[in-house]
Amino acid sequence: MANYSRHIKLEDFMRRVWLTIMVCIGILLTSPVLISREIKTIFVTAPASFPERAKLESGVNALRSVGYRVVVGRSCQVSLSSREKANELNEAFANPEYDAIITARGGYGSYNLLDWLDWGLIASNPKPLVGYSDITALLLSIYFKTGLTTFHGPMVAVELGSDTQSVQNIAAIFNGERTIRFNYQSIPVIEGKMAGRLIPANLSLFQTLQGTEYLGSLKDAILVLEDVSETKESLERMIWNIAHLDDFSSLRGVVFAGFTEIKNGDLDDIKRVIHDYFLDKEIPVWIGLPSYHGDFPKVVLPVGQWVEIDMEKGTIEILPVPEARIK
Secondary structure, eight states: OHHHHHHHHHHHHHHHHHHHHHHHHHHHHSOOOSOOSOOOEEEEEOSSSOOOHHHHHHHHHHHHHTTOEEEEOGGGTSOOOHHHHHHHHHHHHHOTTOOEEEESOOSSOGGGGGGGOOHHHHHHSOOOEEEOGGGHHHHHHHHHHHOOOEEEOOOIIIIITTOHHHHHHHHHHHTTOOEEEOOOOOEEEEOOOEEEEEEEEEHHHHHHHTTSTTSOOOTTEEEEEEEESOBHHHHHHHHHHHHTOTTGGGOOEEEEEEEESOBTSOHHHHHHHHHHHHTTOSSOEEEOOSOSSSSSOOOOEEETOEEEEETTTTEEEEOSSOOSSOO
16 A cells, blocks of 8 residues: 555656646747637636625626626635635636636735645646736746746726726637737837747736746746835835846846836836836836726736737737747
């Protein structure tokens, strides 16, 4: 019995090693599949803070109004522990009736789920997961641990009940649209188009994952970063960190999407900080992209997909294969 148990444990270990190797090769050499199935049924979960009921109902109704069947998880209805939330997310990936998962809201605590997620199960049941802000912990960890594309985009109890354009943006991505368009007055620090692996994130959560198993190689990455309700000093410290990343030279570009509700300062202060830290860099650096906290339509950004970004034209083209240069 002891020998059999050791044999099972060895098989499980080798399976996990093989999965890790395949994921790393896939992440570095290919663009993950964008959408692998027709999206008919959406599961709504609250892995971070508890959603406001009225806003949740409005968002669910907005999704139903464009033809989706929507199932709301227990985490949106009662307070659950981190382990219970993780189990709900595992079950949502495993359930063949659910074609996509959209989070209710951000807030706090998504990183507490990571130790309870079943990475093999998630990798074997690919489906879109959508959210932003605190949900960054899930978006990045699922991408780096499994190679699956996740989506930095609007949430059910935040934007979807009041913003029809954000609903349409999600529907377009779910239908396989590969050109993301935006109308925004972006500011160049260092001009230029960008082509690389898209890694959008909340800046605080990005730095929370640094140095852990949940954040992998940033080679060829285009970072798109945003944050909310931070002090000027905190943002300055985190932006300094980005400028001094060990693998900064392997990045393809940085976009500071936006910063709102800044304490002890304003956006002009942060723009000056970005200019000071990045003006001498050798890759494109921009300020401004509608993928941050605020009352406006949000673009949906596919985490891990190879893209070409033209900030002047306002387009993000999702590429079928990795591209090493701008055409």
